[in-house]
Amino acid sequence: MTTTGQPQVRAARTVGRALRPTTKALPEHARAHNRSMVLAHLFHEGPSSRADIARSTGLTRVTVSGLVGDLITEGLVSELGVRSEGKVGKPATLVGMRTSDFLVVAVDLTDDERILGAVMTLVGDVVERRSVPLEGRVGEAALELLEQLCRDLLALADRPVIGLGIASPGVIDTDGRVVQAPNRGWYDLPLAALLTERLEVPVHVANDANTRALGEFTYGEAAGSGSMVLTIGEGVGAGIVVDGALVLGRHNAAGEIGHVTVVDAESAAGSDEEPAVCACGRAGCLETVLSVPALRRRTSGLTPEESDAALASVGRKLGIALAPVVSALDLAEVLLAGPPDLLDGPLRETALSTVRERTMPVIGHGLALRMAAMDEDGALAGAAVLVLSGQLGVS
Amino acid sequence: MTTTGQPQVRAARTVGRALRPTTKALPEHARAHNRSMVLAHLFHEGPSSRADIARSTGLTRVTVSGLVGDLITEGLVSELGVRSEGKVGKPATLVGMRTSDFLVVAVDLTDDERILGAVMTLVGDVVERRSVPLEGRVGEAALELLEQLCRDLLALADRPVIGLGIASPGVIDTDGRVVQAPNRGWYDLPLAALLTERLEVPVHVANDANTRALGEFTYGEAAGSGSMVLTIGEGVGAGIVVDGALVLGRHNAAGEIGHVTVVDAESAAGSDEEPAVCACGRAGCLETVLSVPALRRRTSGLTPEESDAALASVGRKLGIALAPVVSALDLAEVLLAGPPDLLDGPLRETALSTVRERTMPVIGHGLALRMAAMDEDGALAGAAVLVLSGQLGVS
DNA sequence: CATGTTTGTTAGTAGACCTTCCTTACTAAA
DNA sequence: TTTAGTAAGGAAGGTCTACTAACAAACATG
Known part of the structure; x- marks a missing residue:
């Protein structure tokens, strides 16, 4: 490369450093x-x-x-x-x-009623399983219960435990600090650091929806190019992977799609449905129609036909909310994790057709919207992956 | 680390390899x-x-x-x-x-009427500017025109040119191959490779909305934690950065938000607006209400009050479409690039208030929705960043 | 003027991967 | 049975990378 003229140097007009690599690289x-x-x-x-x-x-x-x-x-x-197979050469x-000579302890805090825990091998096989009822405990009391369950699980392990993974609802930062988890009464709680010190085992914590997505990508068949795992339980949350990485967002709150408004006061005025008040204080959130309790309420006592229509109506609302996200991210698939009797029927089919009719053909037609491959242990498996990823770099 | 028992090894249940690093790392x-x-x-x-x-x-x-x-x-x-400043020590x-001793050539193909080109320094100052009218040319003819403009620009450079960046509408893959750009009549065209060979200069090509986002992040003030740059011109496109990286999507079509349905046939039946037919063949796309021609049509001949109401109505539709995306990605900001007289008023304000009322407070209240800092040269500047990034690793 | 601080360089060390060459162990063909 | 060919695994030597330690140069300060 040749140069001409006198060196003239100036800074760029501003300090935008969005995409600048910020950490040095060493041979190690x-x-x-x-x-x-x-x-x-x-x-x-x-x-x-x-x-x-x-x-x-x-x-x-x-x-x-x-x-x-x-x-x-x-x-x-x-x-x-x-190797037994006979080929030429040595x-x-x-x-x-040695996936069975080490264990991982995984804990799932998704449920409001009880804490689920398991001792697992590195390939995700459950060796032991325990759970304790929360009985309304929050804050410090919930933390104590969690710690005791972890101790019990660690005591059950008959092989070395390489780490402990926790799937928790709420906003969790990359250091495993619970920024806020209203359902457990935790705010700004350095959960991973705390338990790592008290239990003397490496502890990793992540959001339950993200964790489930991780499990789906590791043990399931989700595509890394662009997928969203929508977890539907007492609440509605999502874990999103684009271009091979989990999306975290500005306040590590990415995936909080449960509180997007999907029922409008004005447009619903004439129809049969009023926007329901949500736990978040607003009305008409996706969670007020798509959460499992909401779906059960909505369909109870209905004939199969009426029930199907109600589920399809919710599916349409879901599709309307998903369409912009699917388009903006060019997602390959959306996976639903939750009760198949509610989700894997008119709801899923209507949601898919709605997304397709509301997006460009190139986006919508290639889209898959299906049930997640992992069962209710999905979040547990994901918590185990958290440990594999954090301790061994495997995922 | 100690071990017990006999080694027992098994593969994971499936072959999910979404997040697995796939390329080796060398000291170099x-x-x-x-x-x-x-x-x-x-x-x-x-x-x-x-x-x-x-x-x-x-x-x-x-x-x-x-x-x-x-x-x-x-x-x-x-x-x-x-350094002149007197401090202690040597x-x-x-x-x-040497940002002024090297040049970059940038070309913007966004406009349907003409191709814009410029010779720029490494800090984005325009040294020379040229443009040629497309006059309806598509396919091979448009390519020839582009190539000639590039040659002219390269001839204008009085210092070494480190590369050439092109912002093109359509779907572009990471190798600079134009998968499809209907407006230019290009399909599966290896534009970067072709021009690199013919012009004997490194050529980089990217989608125009993504390019504009790049420019905004490098020379503007966009946040890397989660931002979306919405380019509003003859069409509507978006470039999205989350967690410090551009989102590409499954078919490199991320950001194609212009063809999401925002005007429903049923809900609009009673109101004053019918879903308009879109160039994509469907009806009610965001582009049919938010593109500059659509906005001009909509507001022409109206009183200021009527015009403001019309723009606010479009802003509301935009807000409804943005809310799920902002929530799902936990975006920090959305930037609008386009004519300020149309966008930077009731449209922007209504869009912001609509997003805020339809998302969780933690998401919506921190959100900024403002005009992009870069002017109409934004895509050109971004194309230059493409070269800086590709040739020097700077961005 | 002595002292302390900061800059930039030289010399030596440890780590990481590569290429080349060798031994081992097997299959296939004469 | 012998010979050739193929493949796996390891040893030796070389290059590249960044680090620590030590030092000279140039300045401000008391």
Whole structure:
């Protein structure tokens, strides 16, 4: 590159630094990244030879051997003997992640009635399961109950526990601090740091809807290019993944779609439905029609036909709210997590057709709107993934 | 870490690999990253000492000296003498990016009537400006016109040109291939690769709305935590940045919010407005009420009061469509780019109040909805940023 | 004038990956 | 049985990267 003239230098007109990388990169970061790639390969593909891993990652066999050596030293990976399949050349020595020799403890705080907990293997199999009723406890009392459940679960583990993951409702920041969780009476509570210190185990905390999305992406079949997992329970929340990463938002409140107005006072005046008052203090929120209690209330005592019509009506409202989001993010799919008897019928079908008729063909026609693959343990599995991701870099 | 029992290894239940890192990391990548950090610091903060850069980046002075040395050898950076301000210690030698010794060529294809082009310095100052009328040309003819304009602009440059950036309407993939741009009659056209070869200059292409968003983030004041730049012209498009990165979406069609239905046939039946037919073939799209031609049509011949009411009505429709997006992504701000006489009044105010009344307070109240800081050259400036980002890693 | 501070450089060290070459172990064909 | 070919895994040596430690230069201050 050649240059001419005198150097003239000036700052850009303003200080916008939105997309500027802000953290330095060291060679050891590269090492950690590559280590995670090896571990992720073993996690997703199962036992493999070092040469397999080298081909898959693009690293050389030498480098992979070194990384695998480290992992074996740490005990996370072990050799499994020679591959039986007869091919030419020296037979491969399989190595695999010791997914059943370590455990993860996962806790789900989604439910207002009780705290769910489980001891799981690294592949998400539940080994032990416990739950305790909340009985209206909030704030400090709820925290104590949570801590005791965690202690009980840790005591149940007969193998080393690499970490503890918690799925909590509310706004959680990236450090696992609960900014606000009204239902549990928690405000500005450094939950992850607190429990990490008290339990002497690494603790990771994330929003329950985001956690469920994580579970769906790891164990389910959700597409990373653009997906939204809509969790429908006592409330309505969403976890969104675009371009391979969870969306967090400005105050880590992304996905809080339950309190968007979907029933208008004026347009509903003539029709059969009035906007219902919501727990958030406003009226006509998506949650007032789509939450499980609202759906049960709405359909109870109706004939199947009437019930289907009511569900379709809610599906239409959902579709109207989803259409702008699907368009703006060019989503590949929307997954519904919740009771299939309510969701997987007229509601889902009407929501899909509504989104399709309200968006461009290229967006809407490719869209999938289906039930989430994970059952009610989705949030628990996601909490386990939180630990895998945080402790091992696997996800 | 200790282990117990026999190794038992199994693959995860499925092959979900949404969030798995897929590319290896090498030490040289770290070097490139750090180099970009140094360059970005100089670009945004202006001339600085090596020690300043070290403090800002977290790297040591030694490392920064090495990186700056490389950049000086390449000619991108130069020493500017000692800092005049008298402080204790050895006076600092300032180094700065030679932003005026290199040029960027930027082209904006947003307009249906003509192609805009400019030769700019690295800080976005326009040195030369040219435009050519399209006169209805599409497909190959439009491409030839574009290529000729690029050649003319390159010939006008009296300093080395580091690259050429193009803002085009339509769906553009990350390699600068125009997947589809109906207005220009381009389908599956590898525009960046084609022009890079023909013009012998690095060419970068991106969607015009995304480009404008880039310009706004680099030269304007948009927040990287979550912002949307809504470009309102002959069409309506959006560029969205969440968590510091542009949202691309499944088919690189993110931001195509202009064709979301906002006028319903049934609810409008009683009112004064019928859903208008859109260029996309459907009816009631946002574009049919919010595009500049639609707004001009709607307000022409009205009294100021009537005009304000009409604009407020459009603002309300916009607000209804924005509310779910703002909620789902927890956006910090929405910027409007377009004619201020139409947008920066009742339309903007009503849109903002509508979003606020339809979203949670924590989301809506912190939201800013204001005019974009960049003028009509926004897309050009963004196209220049495309080059800075692509060639220098600066953005 | 002595002292302390800040800058930028030199020299040495540790880590990370690469390429090249070697041994081991197997299949396939003469 | 022998020979050739293929593939896995590891060892040696080289390059690149950034760090720490130590130092000289240049200035402000008491």
